[in-house]
Amino acid sequence: MEIQTSKGSTGMVVSVIGKLDAVTASDYEQKLNSLIADGETKFVVDFEKLDYISSAGLRAILATAKRIKAKSGKIVMANVSGTVKEVFDISGFGSIFPMYSSVASALTTVAG
Amino acid sequence: MPESKSIVTRLILVITLFCATIFAGTLGYNYTRSRAILEHELEANARNQALSLANRVERELVSVSKVAEGVARSLETSKHTEAELCGLLRSTLAANPGIYGSGVAYEPYAFSRVERLYGRYYHREDGKSNLIRLEDSYKELPYLYWDWYQIPRELGKSEWSEPYFGEGGGKILMSTCSIPFYDTTAGDKHLRGVVAADISLESLTELISSVRILKTGYAALYSRNGMILSHPQKEAVMNETFFNIAESRHDTTLRELGKKMVRGESGFVLYTSPDGARNWMYYTPIRTTGWTLSVVFPENELLENVRNLSMTMAAMGFGGLIMLSLAVVYIARSITRPLRSLVAVTEIMASGNFDVELPRARSNDEVGTLTNSFQAMATSLKEYVRNLTETTAAKERIESELNLATDIQASLLPRIFPPFPNRKEFEIYASMDPAKEVGGDFYDYFFIDDHKICFLIADVADKGVPAALYMMVAKTLLKSEGQRLGKPELILSCVNNILAADNDSCMFATVFCATLDTRSGEVHFASAGHNPPLLMTSQEIRYLAVRNGVVLGPMPDAVYNSETILLEPGDTLFLYTDGVSEAKNPEQQLYGEARLLQALHEAPNENLSDLIRHIRSEVQRYANGAPQSDDITMLAITYRGSAPED
């Protein structure tokens, strides 16, 4: 699994590539924690290149999202599709996290 | 006697109830405290037993793992040839009789660059050590995939396997300790192979199953997965897990307990087996292998001693209560028995018999005092009744004598009417009704000479015997002096002087004395303090005006005046005493002179007896039941005129 980050106009764009499973979930969490520690508060997570997510991945996302919320930050999802979307929906994550069909629209929301 | 019974019953009930309650309370407390103490001690006791057993097990296991570790270290430090390796393994086996087999297996190409797999294993067989080349023992998979190799390889540390039945030498329960060893040259750690040592668990399980606790208590050993390794129920060994059993009993507490044991916790719990028996279990982990050792104490055996003691105490208490009841009955009876006989005696006494034998006081206590007081009371009652009887008898005697005296006295007054039937010149009638006590009223009439009749009425002061005696004296004197002297004023003064001479008692009498000349109808009269009589003529009835002299008796030399009236034929003189005019009704009102006058007006005057009877009945009617306080005495005389000359 690979994580690519780029600073967007209004927040940090985190692209997750590959699989977010029990093995790779901790990497994701670590990366986000360091970003939060660096002072980032606005996040857009781009799931376009994510093929697979399991409960470990969901857990990592939830844990980091709570941390962001604790710092009065905001985190939104973009390009959630396919199996990943299915898993999101089943676990109710669809209603917790705002999801957008593009990074751009996500970025505009996160600004507000 | 219902009363006595209830004292005894009440005492017994109260005392035995109280004692029973107190005893039951004490016994109950004793039992619960003993139980609590025992349980408390039990935990410490159980822990010690469990720990000591666990230590035994650990020691055996640790000794084996130490040996294996020794081999592993030696393999790490230096490279061994095949011969050296085999020698090492053989000597390990020889030096440790507890170890059943020992071996080494190498990672691919770790022993020799030529042979991929290499492993040597020696085990005991018929007193000799038997060699097995592990690379030849494929079974399903090469040794690389066997648990005892893979697990320590994965974990990077030593591992004891789940117990299993070994194939060499029959079905012996075994466990294998496997230890990875590494090559630390070139900076980082590479796994070179795994050392394994097998031990038979027979002696351990034998040790544990031979543990005896109370009667049916036991020790048991469970594997990491809850599999039963040692248990008094031999069928369960390696067949049942703790969790199976919990499942089959639908016992969630057991399952939770199993989880705790698997987690390596220790604790002291009470659980109930399906047959309802309560058992205390202490469980502790065998740290080396992750197994769990438990010791079980059946509660009822534990408490047996306490229960027996309590039963004995209860029996003793019960016996004691019975004896107490008997003692209470005995003492209560000692109180109620004399009471009962006193009651019986009282009833006899109440019926009048005072000579009944009283029970003797047997004890010096309150009951004895009561009996003595009773005795004293009976004696004084007897005395009192005797006195009363005597007094009453005496009183009755006096009364009867008085009655006799009254009769005598009444009989002394002339009572035959008409007294002089042949003398037609006058008619005379008198009556005296005595009051309750002997009184002092009297009347008299007697002829002084042929033509003069003297009549008188008198009232002696006071009542009773003295008055009666005085009356007797006065009457006698008046008659004797009257017959001698013939003149009322002289009669009175003479009798007065005689009476006054011996008058220590200050008695006196009122007297009205008169004489009637039958030829002329002249009446001479004198009065000593007596109430004036009434004169009844054809025209009128009036009180006679009388110049009263002093009463007879107290003073000598009294002077009496005589007065005279003339009776026409048909005129009547009515003499009376104050018993008539002073008769009281229940309202204490006096009859009075006016009423007397009125009554005389209305009285029948056919004859004197009717007249007097009429007045008497009128007075009695007025009295209306009030007691007669004074004698009622009346005398009436009617002049008929002189007798024809013959």
Added chain:
Amino acid sequence: MMAPIRTMTCMARIGKLAEIEQFVDGCAEQSGLDATRMSGLQVAVEEAFVNICNYAYPNTTGRVSITAEAAGEDLVLEISDHGIPFNVLLLPDPDTSQDIHEREVGGLGCYLIRKLTDKASYRRKNGANILTLVMHRSS
């Protein structure tokens, strides 16, 4: 014609997850399951395996084996271990209606297993925990 049964065993360690995923990939391909459902099955198997790694062998590790069989219209997977009795399906479901603040971090694994497979069942036999997952191949 009976399809072959494919089996694999490994130690119950998270590191072996890739092997497991590979194995399931192979089975699913052979069975002709469509991509989404295959993904779902993958997730389910991962959840089961992770739970075994976490709970079945406390303080140690042990073997896990997966057997895949095409039985009629279904693809049947059996995941078994010899650890302590443990039924992953009995873990309580999370409350999916809660919002971010209330949501608990854990509890999703077993829920996903049940939701992503057509049928999931557990039995314990001969000292082994056996989790059976069934996917219908058609539909």
